[in-house]
Amino acid sequence: MEHLLTKATRQHTKDHNTRLVLRTIYEGETISRAELARRTGLTRTTVSSVVGELLERHVVEEIGTGHFSGGRLPILLRVADDTNHVLAVTLEDTRIVGALVSMRGLVQQQISLPLGAVGSEALVACLTQVIDRLMDQAGGSVLGVGLSLPGVIDTIDGVVRSAVNYGLIDLPLRQLLQARYGLPVYLGNLVHLAALAEYTFGKGAVSGNLIAVSMGVGIGAGIVLQGRLFAGDSFGAGEIGHVVVVPDGPICNCGHRGCLETVASMPAIVRAARELIRHNSTSLAGVDPDEVDFASVRRALEAGDPAVQQLVSQVGNYLALALANAIGLLNIERIVLSGPVATLGQSLLDAVNGGISGMVLASLAKTTRVELLADGGDAVLRGAAAMVLDAELGLVRVSARG
Ligand SMILES: [Zn+2]
Known part of the structure; x- marks a missing residue:
């Protein structure tokens, strides 16, 4: 039994070293074995052995030599991205x-x-x-x-x-x-x-934490905690679309009333804009409400339509309400918004930031940065x-x- 445990521990250390070395090569773009040893704190012998194994698996490759530093020219390593x-x-x-x-x-x-x-x-x-x-x-x-x-x-x-x-x-x-x-x-x-x-390929996070909110037909969030994707106990983490932000609000697909999705999703925004037309309170007035889509709402916003600006500001506030709870609970400082609704741009962002300032402790609001993600296409x-x-x-x- 003891023998098995020792063996397991040795395997665990080996796995840990392999991952540490590979990650360091990955982050360094190109790096020598000596620099690897310095950055990882592992002995040169361990580094050489781990690198040998990674070369054999074709996960990393050797490329030319590094700068001359008065001694032998070191061979540089990088991840084998092409293969x-x-x-x-x-x-x-x-x-x-x-x-x-x-x-x-x-x-x-x-x-x-x-x-x-x-x-x-x-x-x-x-x-x-x-x-x-x-x-x-x-x-x-x-x-x-x-x-x-x-x-x-x-x-x-x-x-x-x-x-x-x-x-x-x-x-x-x-x-x-x-x-x-x-x-x-x-x-x-x-x-x-x-x-x-x-988190992995983008700007990452200040710490190992990040909330990324996708806003389109539905609204949901992904949460990275301490460098790991957090799925939740039953894989439902980030379901902020179905957090109630308007008590007794519009009925939601989920059966509740006033969920964030009923007031801040793409269909909800189009619905609200059509309502504005019926009340003649927007520059879109006169347009057939059925003709109005999300793009026309965005154009009206960009043209400075006050009623649509007011609508977007309201959307931002509802989103802030849902996010404030997450910020108060987790104190995650970097929050990114993506998806069609995020294309409402600065007006939305200002409303979200304004809303958060009024809903969480000043010290938390001060360090929280909400950003719009330009292109979520391949994300x-x-x-x-x-x-x-x-x-x-x-x-x-x-x-x-x-
Ligand atoms: Zn719902």
């Missing part, structure tokens, strides 16, 4: 989108296929078609498959617990795909993965890749505060 990819796939409205993503989060060879029908059979058929095609295109090795899906995703067992709009219940996708491809397969909720992408695919890189190689951004 290793993650196969990332996401379910996007009525399509399945897949891509090969580099170890630096670069999305390559993106393809998409229409999802013919709802239900697990149609999903699996379309999913495997996308993966098959990408496998054919992958020149080097594929480190694993990362799947991003809406709904409640059991990230531990790799099962879609429920995705109501797609008719999925308890679908064991990891098991199915692992058996077919013989590769590691990971699943995650798409809003959670967008947060992981920003979900990159997040799915980040999930695989983290699980397989330990490549997550470490806290800037150390």
Whole structure:
């Protein structure tokens, strides 16, 4: 027993050292073995042995030599970005989108296929078609498959617990795909993965913490806590779209009244703008309310329509109310907003910041930074890749505060 434990501890130390060395190479872009030893605090012998193993696995490669410093020219190491990819796939409205993503989060060879029908059979058929095609295109090795899906995703067992709009219940996708491809397969909720992408490949976070809110047809958030994606005890972390911000407000799909989604989602904003037209209180007055879409609301805002400005400011306030609770509870300083609603820009941001200042302790409000994320286009695919890189190689951004 003691022998087994010793062996387990030795293996654990080895894994830890491998991850530490690989992460340091990844963060340093290019680095020598001597510098690796200095930065990791490991002995040169340990570094050499770990690097040897990583070279053998083709995860890192040697490139030329470093600057002359009066002695031998050191060989530099870097991650083998050109030969290793993650196969990332996401379910996007009525399509399945897949891509090969580099170890630096670069999305390559993106393809998409229409999802013919709802239900697990149609999903699996379309999913495997996308993966098959990408496998054919992958020149080097594929480190694993990362799947991003809406709904409640059991990230531990790799099962879609429920995705109501797609008719999925308890679908064991990891098991199915692992058996077919013989590769590691990971699943995650798409809003959670967008947060992981920003954390891993984006500007990251001041500390190891981040909240990324996606605002579109629905509203949800992904939370990174101490450098790890936090899924919640039953995988439902970040469901701020269904936090009530208007008691007795409009009825929500979930059955409650006044959820954030009923007043701050894209459809809610369009609904409110149509209401303004009926009251003739906007420059859009005279336009057929049915013709009004989100883009026309944004144009009216940009043109300085006071009623629409007022509407956006109200949306910002409702969002601030939901976020204030999260800030008070967690004191996470970096919050990013993405998705169509975030394109309302500075007016929305000012209202959110103003709202937060009035709703949390001054010391917390002062250090909280809410930002708009310019382009969330590939975020979900990159997040799915980040999930695989983290699980397989330990490549997550470490806290800037150390
Ligand atoms: Zn709701």
